[in-house]
Amino acid sequence: MPQVRPAVDDRGPVGKSILGGRAASGERKTRVSASGAPERKVEGRENSHFEGVAFEFIAGELGTPCYVYSSAAIREQYAHLAGALVGIDARLHYSVKANSSVAILAFLRELGAGLDIVSGGELYRALQAGYNGNAIVFSGVGKTQREMEEALRADVLLFNVESEQELHVLDGVAARLGRKAPVALRVNPEVLVDTPHPYTRTGEKGMKFGIPFDEALSVAKVAASLPHLELLGLDMHVGSQISQFAPYEVGLQRLLHLRGEIERETGVTLRYLDIGGGLAVAYDAAERAVDVSQFGKVIGALVGGSGLKIILEPGRFLVGNAGVLLTRVLYRKRSGGKEFIITDAGMTDLLRPSHYNAFHRIEAVRPSGRTTVADVVGPICESGDFLALDRQIDDAQPGDLLAVQSTGAYGFVMSSNYNSRPRPAEVLVDGDRFAVITARESYADLVRNEVPPSWRTSS
Numbered sequence: 001m002p003q004v005r006p007a008v009d010d011r012g013p014v015g016k017s018i019l020g021g022r023a024a025s026g027e028r029k030t031r032v033s034a035s036g037a038p039e040r041k042v043e044g045r046e047n048s049h050f051e052g053v054a055f056e057f058i059a060g061e062l063g064t065p066c067y068v069y070s071s072a073a074i075r076e077q078y079a080h081l082a083g084a085l086v087g088i089d090a091r092l093h094y095s096v097k098a099n100s101s102v103a104i105l106a107f108l109r110e111l112g113a114g115l116d117i118v119s120g121g122e123l124y125r126a127l128q129a130g131y132n133g134n135a136i137v138f139s140g141v142g143k144t145q146r147e148m149e150e151a152l153r154a155d156v157l158l159f160n161v162e163s164e165q166e167l168h169v170l171d172g173v174a175a176r177l178g179r180k181a182p183v184a185l186r187v188n189p190e191v192l193v194d195t196p197h198p199y200t201r202t203g204e205k206g207m208k209f210g211i212p213f214d215e216a217l218s219v220a221k222v223a224a225s226l227p228h229l230e231l232l233g234l235d236m237h238v239g240s241q242i243s244q245f246a247p248y249e250v251g252l253q254r255l256l257h258l259r260g261e262i263e264r265e266t267g268v269t270l271r272y273l274d275i276g277g278g279l280a281v282a283y284d285a286a287e288r289a290v291d292v293s294q295f296g297k298v299i300g301a302l303v304g305g306s307g308l309k310i311i312l313e314p315g316r317f318l319v320g321n322a323g324v325l326l327t328r329v330l331y332r333k334r335s336g337g338k339e340f341i342i343t344d345a346g347m348t349d350l351l352r353p354s355h356y357n358a359f360h361r362i363e364a365v366r367p368s369g370r371t372t373v374a375d376v377v378g379p380i381c382e383s384g385d386f387l388a389l390d391r392q393i394d395d396a397q398p399g400d401l402l403a404v405q406s407t408g409a410y411g412f413v414m415s416s417n418y419n420s421r422p423r424p425a426e427v428l429v430d431g432d433r434f435a436v437i438t439a440r441e442s443y444a445d446l447v448r449n450e451v452p453p454s455w456r457t458s459s
């Protein structure tokens with residue numbers, strides 16, 4: 001630990017320094033499933049359309065870059081996971097951070113989801129999408145008093161509290177409002193977690209997240225003693241893009257043991273066990289998504305008969321493969337013996353390749369039949385602005401439309417206005433109809449909140 005993922009097929013040197021040496025690549029190798037298991041169809045991934053709506057049509061109507069999501073793919077993933085948990089007293093609380101569009105939240109509410117939020121802004125979105133507070137758990141390592149107050153007024157189901165100091169602050173805020181705050185303690189289970197990038201591990205020893213495991217019992221005693229708190233549960237989140245069961249199993253065993261100690265020593269009866277999110281999707285046919293049926297069995301075997309209500313906080317699993325980012329090729333160029341495909345989307349639209357060295361398949365919407373090996377880069381003035389490096393890809397030419405796959409999670413939500421680039425539009429497809437659920441930003445939007453200083457006579 002940490003483990004390094006096996007190099008697979010035509011990904012290029014994702015995960016290595018872009019400024020250092022390049023792996024000689026471009027040779028397409030045979031795809032091998034990392035698990036050795038038969039490859040399951042990956043939902044929502046299409047080269048040219050979602051459901052009955054063609055990507056070319058959407059791009060023609062709305063321009064690019066543009067995010068497109070498939071309702072059917074989200075529905076399918078939700079049903080898949082919910083089905084795996086049948087027989088367990090569990091509820092899915094979708095993790096808003098993955099994709100916080102109000103339309104997506106409202107759609108998930110209709111499917112039966114609750115929510116996991118991490119900010120006052122996400123609470124605001126949740127309420128806009130029609131959620132009641134009792135469907136919401138409030139996570140986050142740095143909640144402000146204002147956010148606590150807003151969440152208390154909204155009657156959230158649980159505050160997942162991450163430190164003893166936070167307990168005292170929450171107790172004070174609840175006292176001011178004349179309320180009792182419902183609390184679960186987020187405990188760091190201190191398990192080894194294998195994820196594609198270190199930034200997506202949260203449940204290992206020494207992380208900023210959660211209460212250190214060996215302090216959890218004493219913090220629970222504090223929680224039980226504070227007059228404006230009601231200690232109701234325990235919580236963990238081991239990380240993101242996790243396809244193994246071991247971190248969940250070990251973490252859950254630790255939390256169940258801790259629950260026994262807390263109940264014995266405080267006399268409190270706990271009701272909730274929040275096991276967090278993190279379930280992996282396949283970003284590539286050769287990559288392993290979590291086997292949720294098996295996951296359900298593993299969890300069921302551990303918590304069955306515990307009398308606890310289980311909360312899961314999946315984000316990526318529900319929406320990751322339900323989205324594409326449409327982008328047009330602006331230019332081609334050669335430099336230093338390398339090919340570049342310059343697109344109108346870059347790191348301001350999709351940060352994951354640059355921030356996490358994440359892999360996203362990139363498909364030509366109308367394949368030319370020829371391939372090349374190229375860096376797919378955006379227009380932003382950063383050498384780290386890329387969507388793919390040394391990637392075997394369609395020999396796309398200026399004007400061609402590309403679909404960057406599996407961008408439904410941590411795509412638009414991480415976009416920015418760097419280089420004064422308006423953020424892209426978001427579109428939801430449902431059958432043969434589609435709707436713009438977020439309008440493309442305008443130049444006026446970029447300066448909307450800017451105010452000239454009062455001492456200037458002209459702007």
Ligand SMILES: Cc1ncc(COP(=O)(O)O)c(C=O)c1O
Pocket residue numbers: 095097098116139140237239240241276277278279313314315316317409
């Ligand atoms: C507390 C918590 N819950 C849930 C999630 C969702 O993770 P994922 O999208 O991998 O399911 C995250 C992601 O960082 C998180 O921090």
